[in-house]
Amino acid sequence: MSAIRKIGVLTGGGDSPGLNAVLHAVTKSAINNYGLQVVGFMDGFKGMVENDYRELDLESIAGIATLGGTILGSSNRDSPFRYPSELNGVRTFTDRSAQALSNLEKLHLDAVIIIGGDGTMHIAQRFAEMGVNIVAVPKTIDNDVALTDYSVGFHTAVDTASEALDRLHTTAQSHHRVMVMEVMGRYAGWIALYAGLAGGAHVILIPEIPFEMGHIVKTLQERRVRGRKYNIIVVAEGTAPAGGEPMVRQMVLESEDPVRLGGIGNYLGAEIERQTGMETRVTVLGHLQRGGSPGPFDRILATRFGVAAVDSIMKQRFGTMVSVQGRKKVNVAIKDAIAQLKRVVPGGELVKTARALDISFGDR
Ligand code: F6P
Secondary structure (H helix, E strand, O other), X not given: OOOOOEEEEEEOOOOOOOHHHHHHHHHHHHHHHHOOEEEEEOOXXXXXXXXXXXXXXXXXXXXXXXXXXXXXXXXXXXXXXXXXXXXXXXXXXXXXXXXXXXXXXXXXXXXXXXXXXXXXXHHHHHHHHOOOOEEEEEEOOOOOEOOOXXXXXXXXXXXXXXXXXXXXXXXXXXXXXXXXXXEOOOOOOHHHHHHHHHOOOOEEEOOOOOEOHHHHHHHHHHHHHXXXXXXXXXXXXXXXXXXXXXXXXXXXXXOOOOEEEOOHHHHHHXXXXXXXOOOEEEEEOHHHHOOOOXXXXXXXXXXXXXXXXXXXXXXXXXXXXXXXXXXXXXEEEHHHXXXXXXXXXXXXXXXXXXXXXXXXXXXX
């Protein structure tokens, strides 16, 4: 294989805090350490299909590491393998991957860094199988990418959710209310579990542990008997009652993963009020979890990943994802990372720790 001279980078899927810090580290390390040229595709894979890109030089990335969002834009609805377009007012989907490949060739790109979550990684793997030299960087507030302890954005989302819980505590206390807060996370309960632990929730409900309404009601009533006048419940959007299915907020047909979850918070709030008579309010934290500046943990993780991704390209570790396991940075095969979702282990240490503090998961 000939020498690496020029690389591409894109941010795909839902954004998360820390994407700019990855772009900053990729560009700086590529230029300063290896003298590479860097181009960034706009709006995820859309830019690859439409040949919409910008040169990334030291000037263009100066000062962006602390900023939220992504200077390249992102999209979770433009897979080149199922590319949406409109014909006579009718939405159609076509395979535009050949166009994307030809654009990569025209730009003389020797490798591409794909920054994304589960959906983006699936697309990255398909391009890797078609011969594109790809290195992936895991990012998602959901933290559900397997074979890495953490993905970029997760810790900042946890910071935001924890702060929101702190604020709910004080108003819940004043009014002797039950406060239900619904957080994101798709089919994984990481944000709910971490934020619930950090923010002193009394009940944490996650997709990995189906709940029963009766157990939640019992917990609230027992706390009332013990003189506890308010309750904080954090629920992950993908949580379902035992035997039930997660609630769907919306279908986005242009997306690789069209299901948008949500609604469980409001359902719980209404049921709790109906079954206990306790005054209840619901907060749906939503996209606040994805916005804003990355916290220090994500800035550092993103920087480590960005540098590691460029190093991995130079070492020709193609078809891999940079990851962090314990204190080590390692490369894992993208195909192994996407073989499963990383979900909370119901009998794992974090859940046991929470249970030791009398936090209920609504299952007993
Ligand atoms: O995967 C990240 C995520 O924020 C999920 O937690 C959430 O379910 C989804 O994306 C929301 O997607 P959208 O931005 O399309 O509403």
